[in-house]
Amino acid sequence: MQVDLNFWAILSQWPFLLKGIAWTVGLTAVSLIIGFTLGILCAWARAYGPKGLRWPVGAYVEAIRNTPFIVQLFFIFFGLPSLGVRLSPEVASVIAMVLNLGAYSTEIIRAGLMATPKGQTEAGVSLALSPVQVFFYIVLPPSLKRVWPAFVSQCVIVMLGSAVCGQIATEELSYAANVIQAKNFHTFEAYIVATILYLLLAVALRRLLTRAGPRFIFGR
């Protein structure tokens, strides 16, 4: 059996691929920023928050971590309309990715917070700092430094997980590859190209976040 590979049939559709990459990067960027913020707030709530806040945050984290991402996505896109909430595929995708990353990063960041020596918190308090200042200036930066590799890995997983969003017609990279192969039937080539592009995006994201952490997030 002879296999005749024609990658040009895929690469000639570069505007479509580029649009897919742009959507994947855009979805990931928005989800990372909001999801990271959500993770910090929920980690604070679980580690230091009042009891009334710990339980609902814990329930949210466990619900997300113990259900598949595709089910979460379908619930938001197909389930919420029955409650009168209609969302575009893109908005539904962002919400699903934010909630997913938020839950996983909550536990990652919380692990870092719990590893912070009590003395550092008390040193901050005895230096006349407010609880908010102690958390954001003293506890959080070294905590993030401790867990940054795990958080970066989770971000990459979320970015790769965005491929599922094509299932609800969000025009990200896997959706673009799917549409291209449906047009010209070069399925193998389409998914090889998509795989390589995802690999490049994942490596780029990992490098970017690994460098950005010490530079902008938690210092040296």
Place this chain on the structure above:
Amino acid sequence: MAGVTLRGVRKSFGQIETIHGIDLDIPDGKFLVLVGPSGCGKSTLLRLLAGLEEVSSGTISIGERDVTGCTPAERGVAMVFQSYALYPHMTVAENMSFGLEMKKLSKTEIQNRVSQAAARLELTPLLDRLPKNLSGGQRQRVAIGRAIVRDPSVFLFDEPLSNLDAALRVQMRQEIAELQRSLKVTTVYVTHDQVEAMTMADIICVLRGGTIEQVGTPLSLYHHPHNQFVAGFIGTPSMNFLDTLIIDKTEARPTVRLPSGHSFSPTVTAADARPGDRVSLGLRPEHLALTAPEGAELTGTLRTVERLGEVHYAYISLADGQALTVKGSGDTALSAGDLVGIVLNPAESHLFNSQGLAWPRVN
């Protein structure tokens, strides 16, 4: 600057009370050391002073101000922790200036305070380093510097030297004491090491089980302990205690029968002592001397000798099984198994009643 006053201070964790109604006055500018065995409540008491724990009852005043209900920020105290608690993501300079920046002090003021503290603590060349690149002693200095720049009314030290090696501990002990003398800031220092307490303190407060056993100058605690616990806790090696019996009393001065059967009259006033009372005779190792066994007040068998060069410690078993330690200068020709005599000094002996309370010494 300000003195510190504690009145009826109690602290409970749930049903368990760990501090039992403490009254303590720390004069302005003095260096007070809280000392006692593990679990005696000294760190808890320090945390109550810092405001890191809430007082269950009683009051704490700094200067004329009642700070019992105040947050740590409002108390004007600065604490140096056992673990140093430096911020790993900040340089030495940032560690020292951070609290001041949060207080919104001017950059010039912050720079002045940091550079002065750094110069005083010999940290100037290290200002751009991160804590991970510092030695234990340097980290300790940074922690002290961070406290100094705040210009507090009271310094609080929680076993700050326990993580350092022996030689560095001696050096830092001197540095902290000198620093306190020059700053003249009221200082409360927690340690379980009574050598630290003796060498650094103006006043020592000995704690046991959440209560104060005795407060006084290092030498007053050494020469005039109130009870057997303080007597045994202060001094290295610790005081020897012999179970004895009062056999006579002349004008409030008792005579006891030693385990050897000899009689001995310590220089103490014991008005309420009665012949037949079981008492404990306290003898410091440095106030005993070894002699030939013939005619000695006490005799025993030498178990071991520790030779330290400038001094030696002889560990002796008496015939009735009681043990004694004798501290002698230089070396000794004696070896394990030798029979030795022990010379007692009546003027340097202590006597404790059956409750462990000391009768006052005459000298």
